[in-house]
Amino acid sequence: MADEALTAGAAARRLGVAVTTLRTWHQRYGLGPSRHESGHHRRYTADDMSRLQIMQRLTAEGVAPAEAAAWALSQAAPEQPGPPDPRPARTDPAPAVRGLTRAAMRLDAPAMRDTLCTAIRERGVIGAWTDVMAPALIVVGERYEATRRFVEVEHLLSRAVTEALAAVEHAAGIPRIMLAAADEEQHTLPLEALAAALAQAGVPTRLFGARVPPQALLDAIARTGPAAVVLWSQRPATGLPAQLTRVRDVPHPPVVVAAAGPGWPEDDLPPGITRLKSLTEAVGLLSDF
Template identity: 55%
Template sequence: MANDGLSAGAAARRLGVAVTTLRTWHQRYGLGPSRHEPGHHRRYTVEDMVRLQVMQRLTAQGVAPAEAAAWARRSPGPEPDATTATDAAPASDSPAPASGASAPPSGSASGSSARASGSLAPGDSADPALRAAAAAARESILALVESGAMIADVGLGDGRAGGGQTIALGPRVDPAARGLARAAMRLDGPSMRYILESAVTHRGVISAWTNVMMPVLIGIGERYEATKRFVEVEHLLSRAITEALSIVPRPPRELAPRVLLAAADEEQHTLPLEALAAALAENGVPSRLLGARVPSRALVDAVDRTGPAVVVLWSQLPGTGNVAQLGCLMALPHPPLVIAAAGPGWPLADLPPTVTPLSGLAEAVRVVSSAIA
């Protein structure tokens, strides 16, 4: 960044947001440019950019903008002492100033005074997870600044793609899912991976899948059904989920996989199987994942060669849930101990009694793990 700071347009490009977003953050939350020379527009300094990126990182995780801004205004200044950190009053979500008015920059005298009084710092009621997220965002971004590597890929992507394009998730959805939905609609791959990998690492695969990934996937699916748009959002999100699930360490190669996972013939959806493979790995159970559109003959050949104890066949759509595929496995001279039908595409009433229906990821992990114990 040049020594004289960045213009609003340059700062917006660096962060990957619209200039109007910067204006909103300036007017409503006091996160504006602090460098000013008479006769020139204000410029964003390195410290200003750090604050803005903390704001981005926290809102990506579903933190309310007012609270995220309160944390951002504390960066990258000196760490508060114990009294300030514990006795500060909660941040207020005050309305935006009148049009044309701007909140004092955090580096100004009035901003320092407010910070000293505690009005800009979240109080004791702040979620410990929020405190940790803010600290992590602050430290990682400061490290980038100090190394001269102020990169834009930790931001929220191009805010101009938002424009009323939202995903309805419901009032009680996990905050991380809200952050993921925002990043997805802005086609911001780095933020999606950050949120997803954090969820997988700190919550585990089952919780991350159930509470963070699935609500957003369902929401995007519903938006597509209503508008026939946003295929690009679903594709990028799916890729980010695949990458996040791949960070789960796999069992040692010495353990021979006794579980075979496959999508039914003509079935192209595989994310649920990828989640199952990762959740099993998390529990020390190796598996083979054949992927999408596995013909019956190929499935039978794979079972014949590897002799798995468990086969899970996934069907997402009714058109791919052909019970005859399961019959091919049952007709083998030495069929698997457990043949499981997973996914909403299977006609439950028509499943043979020897086929185990699976209704969710947690149940699938429990059934599969028990079968090979």
């Protein structure tokens, strides 16, 4: 099935962009079918498609479209030493965030994966989370709040982040730290980031996802007797301090019981409870175990 000429719509569909965008790219940047006379329909050959894919990949990395197009055009022939890594990285996370949100809007899972893995490789888990993942999640979240659309974008991005964090090499050893979400709490991405960050610091953990009933959590704590327990709460509705004291008062209490996340009250935490305010702080405290 070597369709040697894709129609405009087919090409757009294959790339996950709108048809009009292809036309725009053509007339604005000259990035179109190699042979095309005005008025007639465009036919995208395999070569054309590979140029479009370069364009798409570069923009997914946060390169400005005009620049990406120029670069894609200069790549008439296939296979060369690859793009000059348009990432001053370390210093400027903005392109990565932009590329990530763009890939998410396009529902482009592979591109998201790529960006996320690169971010983790280059910045470490903590840097990737604070500079790239969290900002992108906030951008997409706010866009949803504002428009009430694009939920699927949000979910897909969450999933990509989850996968990227889960792919971090797990630390060996018996976990003595337990990470759990507060009752009813659905958001656990920050917890997963914490787990990944600790893993990267060589600290093994036990990560409990959402939807673990309080009693089951207490049972599990009693059974495994962790040295530290971190409870995450995103929304105030789930940040009931009673949960913390129940953990603290378990038969063989953990040395540290920590409350993390914006859902907990600012100051009124019960005695014996540690407040964790940032990823860095959390990793610093918990890697002593």
